[in-house]
Structures are given as C-alpha cells and as structure tokens.
Amino acid sequence: MTSRGETRGKGADTRPEAARRPGPPGGRRETHRRERTKELEDAALRLFVERGLDLVTIDDITQATGVAKGTFYRYFEDKAALVDALLAPVRGELLEGLEACGRALEVARDVEAMFEAYRAVAAVIASALLQYPGVVRLYLQESRGPAVGARTKVAELSKLVARHAVDITQKAHTHGLLRPVRAAVSGLAVVGAVERLLLAVLSEEDIGNPLDLPDALTTLVLDGLRVPPGARPARRKLDGGPKRP
Amino acid sequence: MTSRGETRGKGADTRPEAARRPGPPGGRRETHRRERTKELEDAALRLFVERGLDLVTIDDITQATGVAKGTFYRYFEDKAALVDALLAPVRGELLEGLEACGRALEVARDVEAMFEAYRAVAAVIASALLQYPGVVRLYLQESRGPAVGARTKVAELSKLVARHAVDITQKAHTHGLLRPVRAAVSGLAVVGAVERLLLAVLSEEDIGNPLDLPDALTTLVLDGLRVPPGARPARRKLDGGPKRP
DNA sequence: AAAAAGAGTGACCACATCGTCATTATTGGG
DNA sequence: CCCAATAATGACGATGTGGTCACTCTTTTT
Numbered sequence: 001m002t003s004r005g006e007t008r009g010k011g012a013d014t015r016p017e018a019a020r021r022p023g024p025p026g027g028r029r030e031t032h033r034r035e036r037t038k039e040l041e042d043a044a045l046r047l048f049v050e051r052g053l054d055l056v057t058i059d060d061i062t063q064a065t066g067v068a069k070g071t072f073y074r075y076f077e078d079k080a081a082l083v084d085a086l087l088a089p090v091r092g093e094l095l096e097g098l099e100a101c102g103r104a105l106e107v108a109r110d111v112e113a114m115f116e117a118y119r120a121v122a123a124v125i126a127s128a129l130l131q132y133p134g135v136v137r138l139y140l141q142e143s144r145g146p147a148v149g150a151r152t153k154v155a156e157l158s159k160l161v162a163r164h165a166v167d168i169t170q171k172a173h174t175h176g177l178l179r180p181v182r183a184a185v186s187g188l189a190v191v192g193a194v195e196r197l198l199l200a201v202l203s204e205e206d207i208g209n210p211l212d213l214p215d216a217l218t219t220l221v222l223d224g225l226r227v228p229p230g231a232r233p234a235r236r237k238l239d240g241g242p243k244r245p
Numbered sequence: 246m247t248s249r250g251e252t253r254g255k256g257a258d259t260r261p262e263a264a265r266r267p268g269p270p271g272g273r274r275e276t277h278r279r280e281r282t283k284e285l286e287d288a289a290l291r292l293f294v295e296r297g298l299d300l301v302t303i304d305d306i307t308q309a310t311g312v313a314k315g316t317f318y319r320y321f322e323d324k325a326a327l328v329d330a331l332l333a334p335v336r337g338e339l340l341e342g343l344e345a346c347g348r349a350l351e352v353a354r355d356v357e358a359m360f361e362a363y364r365a366v367a368a369v370i371a372s373a374l375l376q377y378p379g380v381v382r383l384y385l386q387e388s389r390g391p392a393v394g395a396r397t398k399v400a401e402l403s404k405l406v407a408r409h410a411v412d413i414t415q416k417a418h419t420h421g422l423l424r425p426v427r428a429a430v431s432g433l434a435v436v437g438a439v440e441r442l443l444l445a446v447l448s449e450e451d452i453g454n455p456l457d458l459p460d461a462l463t464t465l466v467l468d469g470l471r472v473p474p475g476a477r478p479a480r481r482k483l484d485g486g487p488k489r490p
Numbered sequence: 491a492a493a494a495a496g497a498g499t500g501a502c503c504a505c506a507t508c509g510t511c512a513t514t515a516t517t518g519g520g
Numbered sequence: 521c522c523c524a525a526t527a528a529t530g531a532c533g534a535t536g537t538g539g540t541c542a543c544t545c546t547t548t549t550t
Contacts, residue, residue: 029517029526036527052390054299057507068529073509111471144444145297145386162450178470184452185461186470188445189438196437197430199389205407207429216430224469225423225431226356274496274547281497302537313499318539497546506537516527 037075037085039065044082045134053083053142053150079150083138090128090135091157097124098164105171114177115218117168122214125194133202140199165191190221282320282330284310289327290379298328298387298395324395328383335373335380336402342369343409350416359422360463362413367459370443378447385444410436435466 043064047056058079062069076082097120104117129136139154147155169187172178178186194217200207207213288309292301303324307314321327342365349362374381384399392400414432417423423431439462445452452458 027518032517032527050391051393052299052396054297055393058509059507069508070510070530071528074527078509141390144389146295148296148300151297177472179464179468179472181461181464181470182453182457184445184450185442185458186465188441188450188452189462189465190470192437192439192441193434194437196433196440200429200433205429205433207433208427212427213430216426217434219424219426220431220434220469222469222471223424224465224467225426225435226467227422227424272548277497277547303539304537314538315500315540316498319497323538492550494549495547497544499542499544501542502540504538506535508533508535510532512529512531514527514529517525518523519525520521520523 033075036067036071040067040072040075041082041086045086045138048083048086049134049137049141053079053138053154080152083150084153086135086138087153087157090132090139091160093124093128094157095160095164097121098161098168102164102168102171105168108172108177109175111177114172118218119214122217125198126214129198129201136198137202140195140202143195162188162191193217193221278320281312281316285312285317285320286327286331290331290383293328294379294382294386298324298383298399325397328395329398331380331383332398332402335377335384336405338369338373339402340405340409342366343406343413347409347413347416350413353417353422354420356422359417363463364459367462370439371459374443374446381443382447385440385447388440407433407436438462438466 040061044056044061047060047064056079058072059069061082062072076085101117101121104120105114108114108117139157142151142154143158145151145155166184166187169178169183169190173180173183197207197213197217199205201210201213285306289301289306292305292309301324303317304314306327307317321330346362346366349365350359353359353362384402387396387399388403390396390400411429411432414423414428414435418425418428442452442458442462444450446455446458
C-alpha cells in the first residue's frame with residue numbers, strides 16, 4: 001500500500017496520503033508546501049465563517065484558493081481533517097492554559113491567587129483571539145452543533161472546554177472561595193457568558209471597548225449585577241447609557 | 246404560471262402552493278392536513294437535532310415521515326419555511342415574554358419588582374422548554390451560525406433575543422438597580438450563561454436538578470460567584486461537590 | 491352517483507458533490 | 521542537462537439533492 005517514498009522509517013503514518021512531508025530538506029518544496037497549506041486553510045476558514053461548515057464544499061475551497069480539486073486531497077484527508085488542522089493551535093494553547101489554571105487553583109488559598117489564575121486564562125483567550133480570530137469564530141459558531149462529520153472535532157473541543165471549566169470551578173470551590181453553587185452550573189454559566197461575549201466582539205456587535213471586557217466580566221462573575229446593598233442609589237452616569245434629557 | 250385551481254379569488258397568496266388551507270370546513274381534510282404537518286415537523290425536528298440543519302435533506306425528512314417527496318412541497322415552500330414554522334410558537338411566546346419584562350422594568354423602582362420581572366421571563370423560558378424542547382435545542386444549536394439558507398430565521402431570532410436582553414438590561418440600569426456595567430455587556434453575558442445552561446439541560450449533561458437552576462442563576466447573576474466578603478470561611482458542604490474523606 | 495377539487499405519488503431532470511486517477515508539469519539530485 | 525521523484529491538474533464515475541409534474545387516489549360538492 002503505502003510503499004513509496006518510505007525513505008525515512010516513520011512507522012505507520014496515519015495520514016493516508018496528505019501531509020506526508022516532502023522528502024527534501026528545508027528547501028523549496030517544504031516552503032511551497034507550507035504556503036499551499038496556509039492558502040488552503042485561510043480560504044477554507046473564510047468560507048467556513050461566511051457560510052457555516054456544512055455549506056462549504058471542497059470545490060468551493062479549491063476554487064477560492066485557485067488550485068485544482070485533486071490538490072486539496074494531497075494536503076488533507078477530507079474536510080474534517082482540515083478543520084482539525086485549523087483548530088490545532090488554538091486547542092493546544094487553550095487547553096494548556098486551562099490546565100495551568102487548574103493547577104494554580106489547587107494551591108490557591110485566597111481570593112488574590114484565584115484572581116491571578118483566572119487572569120492567566122483570560123490572557124490565553126485574548127492571545128488566541130488576536131492570533132486566530134477566524135478560528136475562534138469558527139469554534140463559537142459550530143461548537144454547539146451535533147458532533148457529526150466535519151463538526152466532530154469542534155464539538156469535542158467544546159466538551160473539553162466545558163469539562164475543564166467545571167473542573168476549575170470545582171477546585172475554586174474546595175477552598176471555600178465561592179458561593180455554594182453547583183460547580184457544573186456556575187462553571188458552565190461562566191463559559192456561556194464568556195463565549196457569548198467573544199462572539200459579540202468577533203461579530204462586531206456594539207459592545208464598547210473590548211479591552212474593558214475582562215474587567216467587566218470579572219465584576220459580573222465575581223460580584224454579580226446587583227448594586228451592592230447599602231450603596232447610594234447610584235446616580236452615577238452609566239457608561240454608554242443614553243443620557244437623560 | 247399558477248394558472249390552475251384558481252377558482253377562489255385568494256388574491257396574492259405568498260405561500261406558493263403549500264399551506265393554502267383546504268377550502269372545506271373543519272372537517273376531514275383539515276384534520277388530516279394538521280396531522281401530516283405535525284408528522285413532517287416532528288420528523289424534521291428530530292433529524293435537525295441529530296445531524297444539524299444543513300445535513301438533513303428533504304428526502305431524509307420525507308422518508309422519515311413515510312410520505313413521498315412531492316408531499317413535502319405541498320406543505321412547505323422549502324426547508325427554510327419548515328424551520329420558520331417550527332420556530333414560530335417558541336418565538337412568539339419568547340418575544341412576548343421579553344417585551345412584557347421590558348415593560349415591567351420600565352416601572353420597576355425597587356429590587357423586588359426587578360426580581361419579579363426576571364422571574365416572569367424565566368417562567369416563559371421554562372414553559373417553552375417543557376412544551377418545545379426540540380425547538381429550543383434547535384435554536385441553541387444553530388443560532389450562532391451564519392444567517393444563511395435555512396438557518397436565517399434562527400439567526401434572526403437570536404439577534405432579536407440579544408437586542409431584547411440588552412434593552413431590558415438598559416432599563417434595569419436606568420433606575421440604578423444594577424452596577425454600572427455596560428448594558429450590552431451584562432445583557433449578553435446573561436444571555437450566554439442562560440443559553441449555555443439550557444443546552445446543558447437539554448443535552449442531559451450532569452447539572453443536578455434543573456429546577457434548582459433558576460435560583461442558582463439568580464444568585465450568580467445578581468450577586469456573583471465570590472463568597473461575600475466578611476462571611477465565614479464557608480465550610481458548608483457544597484451541593485454535589487465531592488466529599489472530602 | 492357523477493363531477494370537481496384537492497392531496498399524494500415517485501419518476502424524472504438538471505445540477506452539485508465527493509473522491510479518484512491517468513496524465514502533465516515541476517523540482518531536486520546526479 | 522537528464523531523469524526519477526514529487527506535485528498539480530481536471531475530467532470522470534457514482535451518487536446525492538432540490539424541485540417539478542403528469543398521473544392516480546381520496547374527499548367534497550353538486
């Protein structure tokens with residue numbers, strides 16, 4: 001079967017035909033391959049975000065890239081593999097960040113340490129947002145659909161995120177830093193809130209300065225919406241609120 | 246064009262051929278039509294939730310229903326119209342509930358009245374959840390995808406919900422009942438949290454008793470996660486938390 | 491009971507889509 | 521410069537899909 005080009009003993013290369021690196025060194029072929037890969041990924045990502053994963057065909061992608069259809073299959077096994085490749089870097093950073101947060105919370109004894117752990121995750125997310133906005137958008141769009149076909153990997157990532165979030169919340173609970181609300185509930189609520197706000201940012205809904213979001217979210221998540229009881233009737237001007245005549 | 250069967254002067258019926266009620270009274274035809282419609286809608290909804298809107302074909306729906314393909318087009322213009330029909334009742338109740346909440350908040354002067362307004366919306370959502378769980382699921386699955394093809398109406402509803410939520414939050418703000426966080430931010434955050442939890446309930450993720458959710462959400466949204474400063478170190482057993490040995 | 495109107499059917503058309511593969515073009519080593 | 525290895529191409533077969541329509545079956549009206 002895969003009997004050609006087996007110069008280097010790579011063992012069983014699961015990738016059926018694609019992605020198998022060109023034998024040569026770091027020369028022209030390698031470069032060109034990387035370029036092509038990126039071109040395909042970029043075009044595909046744009047289309048995915050525009051139309052949704054399922055309504056983009058391989059033909060659409062290759063036409064948008066300006067290559068022949070056969071070329072696609074030289075680079076990716078199928079659409080699902082392409083999606084996986086798109087997701088890979090974000091998934092890596094994100095999960096790493098969440099795990100680090102979990103570890104930090106295991107030893108967090110006070111509110112300050114808890115803050116710090118959450119801030120670190122926020123930084124990871126912000127970084128992903130800046131480096132891979134399209135991929136984050138794709139995730140937000142598709143993560144809640146059924147885990148079928150090309151969407152499988154996105155749904156898997158979503159499940160992982162949920163699990164980690166609940167886990168983290170659980171850990172924050174064990175040191176009595178949070179109200180006694182079920183971790184599964186508060187964890188998912190926070191994930192939902194964050195994801196909805198990310199979507200707003202990426203969809204350019206009017207939401208003010210994105211840089212204010214972390215602070216606002218922290219306030220909301222930690223201390224809620226209600227004006228602190230006992231505080232003055234709050235006549236302060238609301239940011240962004242309509243001015244009374 | 247539509248030159249046959251134009252015996253009755255119906256004027257311009259936008260519905261091209263389908264949904265035009267059978268002339269007869271409330272007799273056999275009418276009944277049968279309702280049954281067929283429901284059969285088609287039920288089968289379609291099941292498939293939509295299983296595979297996602299875009300991966301379900303008209304053939305799938307008619308085969309699942311056990312009717313010929315042509316029959317589908319007698320009842321619905323196309324897939325988008327079917328989705329619209331599925332959404333209709335939930336959309337109606339939901340928007341009505343949100344508007345009522347808005348009106349209530351316009352005259353709400355204290356926290357109690359605010360509570361009451363939110364409770365009313367929660368009741369509407371709970372009712373929709375019980376009456377139309379599949380439709381709610383469909384909404385949660387598809388609402389974030391691009392507004393293309395059959396998904397257009399779902400995306401529209403999502404936009405409406407967001408607008409109403411921000412609106413409501415804005416109103417709650419004007420009486421100084423909430424912290425000075427941008428309404429667009431807190432409103433969307435709450436929507437995100439609620440939707441994520443609904444999804445958890447409908448996906449049967451382990452989240453405890455769904456009936457506890459409204460209370461938990463109220464606590465989270467209004468007063469946040471952090472244990473109230475000054476409270477005792479919170480040694481109370483966490484509901485659902487792992488027991489320490 | 492007969493005729494008219496409505497409802498249901500499934501073959502059918504045109505076109506889209508996947509994934510393959512023989513063929514042609516390009517690259518790198520000798 | 522030539523040749524083997526690799527990459528790119530796009531026509532192709534098989535199957536899927538939306539939507540139509542002449543026809544048959546059922547219900548309602550006369």
